[in-house]
Amino acid sequence: MDGINNNYTRAFTITIVNKSIILSEKDKEELAKYAEAEKPYESCAILVGNETDENWTVKEIVLTENTTKSEVMFTISPDKEFEVDQKAKESNMEIVCIFHSHPESEAQPSETDKKFMRVNPFPWIIYSGKTKEMNCFILQDENVKQISII
Ligand SMILES: [Zn+2]
Structure with a gap:
């Protein structure tokens, strides 16, 4: 598993998906800054x-409000998601990933996350405010699989 971030404690077995997500350093910094x-x-x-056969390329990030205002949960308003999706399509793009942060826990999907990953079959990036790590996951066949961020 060369080149993959092995620097975190695995709570469950994770398969690495043979497809990466491309996120610029600038976008990573902006997301981490927003999370903090x-x-x-x-x-x-x-x-x-x-999205291509080889990867997902992030071209724009839209910071959204966590309408739940929770320390352990997040909600993006469906209206906002619809609006972002419409705008993306106008520019021949699509929603490729959902980002959220865990202020005080690891960058791994919670049970609640897994439930929502089922209905939002995108890659999910999770940033940990505790370890400052950013990991990406997707739920495939009921299993959480990791996607490398490059
Ligand atoms: Zn979460």
């Missing part, structure tokens, strides 16, 4: 770009 600023609440964002 929104503490103690979870923060969230919608990442827009394109």
Whole structure:
């Protein structure tokens, strides 16, 4: 598993998906900064770009409000998601990823996350305010699989 972030404690077995997500350093920094600023609440964002057979490329990030204002949960309003999706399509893009942060826990999907990953079959990026790590996951065949962020 060379080149993959092995620097975190695995709570469950994770298969690495043979497809990466491309996120610029600038976007990573902006997402981390937003997550830190929104503490103690979870923060969230919608990442827009394109998907090919090899990867997902993030071209734009849309910082969204966590309407739940919770330390352990997040909600993006469906209206906002619809609006972002419409705008993306106008520019020949699509929603490629959902971002959210865990202010005080690891960058791994919670049970609640897994439930929502089932209905939002995008890659999910999770940033940990505790370890400052950013990991990406997707739920496939009821299993959480990791996607490398490059
Ligand atoms: Zn979560």
